[in-house]
Amino acid sequence: MEYKTLLYHEANGITTITFNRPEKRNAVSYQLIADLVSALEQAEKSSSQVLILTGAGKAFCAGMDLEDLQGLIGRTHEQNLKDSETMARLFRSIYEFPKPTIAAVNGAAIAGGTGIATICDFTLAVPEAKFGYTEVCIGFVPAIVSSFLIAQIGEKRARDLLLTGRIFGAEEAHKMGLVNEVLAPDTLIPRAHELAQQLMKNSPASLRATKALLASYTKEQLDVQVKDAIERNAKIRQTHDFKEGITSFLEKRSPKWGGN
Numbered sequence: 064m065e066y067k068t069l070l071y072h073e074a075n076g077i078t079t080i081t082f083n084r085p086e087k088r089n090a091v092s093y094q095l096i097a098d099l100v101s102a103l104e105q106a107e108k109s110s111s112q113v114l115i116l117t118g119a120g121k122a123f124c125a126g127m128d129l130e131d132l133q134g135l136i137g138r139t140h141e142q143n144l145k146d147s148e149t150m151a152r153l154f155r156s157i158y159e160f161p162k163p164t165i166a167a168v169n170g171a172a173i174a175g176g177t178g179i180a181t182i183c184d185f186t187l188a189v190p191e192a193k194f195g196y197t198e199v200c201i202g203f204v205p206a207i208v209s210s211f212l213i214a215q216i217g218e219k220r221a222r223d224l225l226l227t228g229r230i231f232g233a234e235e236a237h238k239m240g241l242v243n244e245v246l247a248p249d250t251l252i253p254r255a256h257e258l259a260q261q262l263m264k265n266s267p268a269s270l271r272a273t274k275a276l277l278a279s280y281t282k283e284q285l286d287v288q289v290k291d292a293i294e295r296n297a298k299i300r301q302t303h304d305f306k307e308g309i310t311s312f313l314e315k316r317s318p319k320w321g322g323n
Contacts, residue, residue: 064105066098070119071105077259078111085120091175092128096153103156112267113259114160116183117167117252123192124176133313136306143297150175150296151207151289158182158211159278161271163262167255168192169248173230178208181215181241184274187255188233189248194241195230202308202318204299206292210285216240 064071070081080102082089089095106114118124138146157164157179166172168188172180177194180186196212198205205212205225213221216239224231236242246254262270299305303321311318 064101066102068092068095068098069102071102073109073111076112076263077115077256078106078109078113079115079117080106082118082124087128088122088125088171089118089120090126090128091124092131096149100153100156103160107161112162112263114162114164115167115255115259116164116179118169122170123168123172124179125171126173126197127175129313132309135300136309138300140297140301143300144293147207147293147296151293154178154182154207154211155285155289161274163270163274165255165258167251169251173197178211182211185258186242187244187246187251188236188242189251190233190245192233193230194236195228196224197228197230199226200228200308201312202299202302202305204295206295207289210288210292214281
């Protein structure tokens with residue numbers, strides 16, 4: 064199957080999905096989300112034992128596509144709910160993917176890109192990689208990703224990243240536990256394949272069972288939190304600050320927040 068925004072490749076027990084919009088820094092678009100959900104389903108059904116996610120060009124997945132971002136203004140509550148449900152489905156599809164997942168972060172991974180990269184079982188990154196939960200900077204709320212983040216690094220650190228919306232580098236991400244290894248660019252993909260080979264020495268049945276076990280620990284909590292997050296995501300999109308945040312970002316000016 065061919066995709067408009069991704070490259071899909073299977074070989075030697077490994078499925079590699081490459082975000083393929085280098086001219087857009089592999090920004091998240093509605094099409095990319097739809098393609099990735101379908102590609103994950105294809106990878107799950109395949110004979111491959113490990114999944115690698117990476118990006119073409121100099122970025123992994125740098126935020127939301129500007130055209131789609133502009134289109135968010137004026138959408139109905141029902142449309143916003145559907146958008147949020149789709150993103151939640153994507154994150155959970157990655158988090159609960161039955162086979163081991165490796166993110167090979169070759170550059171910037173911002174907002175949704177940070178979520179995709181860090182929800183994988185293993186996150187490898189080049190020193191130049193940048194991360195950031197920047198939603199609050201433009202009037203969004205990082206609702207869906209917050210549940211996963213708190214479980215990974217604890218509430219205090221999660222509050223820092225989610226409330227400031229600051230950009231942070233690969234080394235800091237490594238110290239916090241969001242990145243497993245920081246690697247030179249020319250060793251990133253070889254190391255991802257080496258790790259995949261190591262994983263494939265283990266029992267596929269055991270790997271699936273272990274991943275299912277780990278997912279079961281958080282499923283009940285995630286069910287409740289993600290449902291609430293979807294509602295909060297849709298609700299914030301009806302506010303003045305959301306519309307002003309997007310407009311000011313697109314116009315490259317400082318926002319004039321109204322607080323509502």
